[in-house]
Amino acid sequence: MVKLAVIVGSTRPVRRTAVAAQWVLDVARAHPSVLDGTATVDLLDLADFDLPLLDEPLPPLFGDYRNAHTRRWAEAVGAHDGFVFVTPEYNHAMPAALKNAIDYLFAEWNDKAAGFVSHGVQGGTRAVEQLRQVLAEVKVAGVRSSVALSAFTDFVIDDPALPGTIAPCEHQTGTLHEMLDELVAWSAALRPLRTRPTERVGA
Numbered sequence: 001m002v003k004l005a006v007i008v009g010s011t012r013p014v015r016r017t018a019v020a021a022q023w024v025l026d027v028a029r030a031h032p033s034v035l036d037g038t039a040t041v042d043l044l045d046l047a048d049f050d051l052p053l054l055d056e057p058l059p060p061l062f063g064d065y066r067n068a069h070t071r072r073w074a075e076a077v078g079a080h081d082g083f084v085f086v087t088p089e090y091n092h093a094m095p096a097a098l099k100n101a102i103d104y105l106f107a108e109w110n111d112k113a114a115g116f117v118s119h120g121v122q123g124g125t126r127a128v129e130q131l132r133q134v135l136a137e138v139k140v141a142g143v144r145s146s147v148a149l150s151a152f153t154d155f156v157i158d159d160p161a162l163p164g165t166i167a168p169c170e171h172q173t174g175t176l177h178e179m180l181d182e183l184v185a186w187s188a189a190l191r192p193l194r195t196r197p198t199e200r201v202g203a
């Protein structure tokens with residue numbers, strides 16, 4: 001069983017990312033690997049974890065988490081084998097809240113896989129390129145296929161202050177299924193590495 005989590009990568013009170021993540025969750029729940037019991041999929045919403053700016057006394061590589069909010073986040077991430085990061089693009093980058101959430105942990109990310117769904121004026125792809133770079137340092141392998149949703153063609157937005165509704169072009173669903181195929185395969189393939197003793201020291 002491969003346990004996947006869809007991570008909602010922004011935390012604003014009214015978020016388009018939550019709308020995109022719900023679409024990802026719905027498509028994932030209809031993916032063959034979930035229907036046949038090979039995989040499960042959960043939603044992890046960063047807003048539910050209410051993480052302050054990183055406030056642990058030790059770097060996460062030591063795995064000695066002192067704060068209850070860190071332990072709760074570590075438990076949620078540690079319980080999953082692979083992740084779909086759903087992210088907007090803020091100033092050509094991922095949101096600070098998402099970078100902060102990644103920075104909190106180390107071992108819980110190691111030797112796992114990730115896929116990406118971004119959104120923005122140009123599909124949010126610059127946030128994904130940055131995410132791939134950051135995740136490599138915590139030993140998360142990013143799969144090739146990723147979904148880039150356009151604010152102009154994949155959403156219906158009447159009021160820019162509101163998230164609007166999602167209406168993805170047909171090819172986006174196909175790409176999301178391809179990404180999930182790759183994510184399930186890589187999450188399973190990396191499992192033997194996750195059984196070795198956790199690396200704790202040495203940057």
Ligand SMILES: Cc1cc2nc3c(=O)[nH]c(=O)nc-3n(C[C@H](O)[C@H](O)[C@H](O)COP(=O)(O)O)c2cc1C
Nearest residue numbers: 010012014015016017088089090091092120121122
């Ligand atoms: C601080 C900030 C910076 C933004 N920068 C970009 C950007 O660089 N490129 C882009 O396509 N959209 C940008 N946007 C627009 C976002 O794509 C859009 O607001 C989106 O809804 C943000 O996701 P969220 O609703 O989940 O916060 C930016 C929005 C914010 C709030």
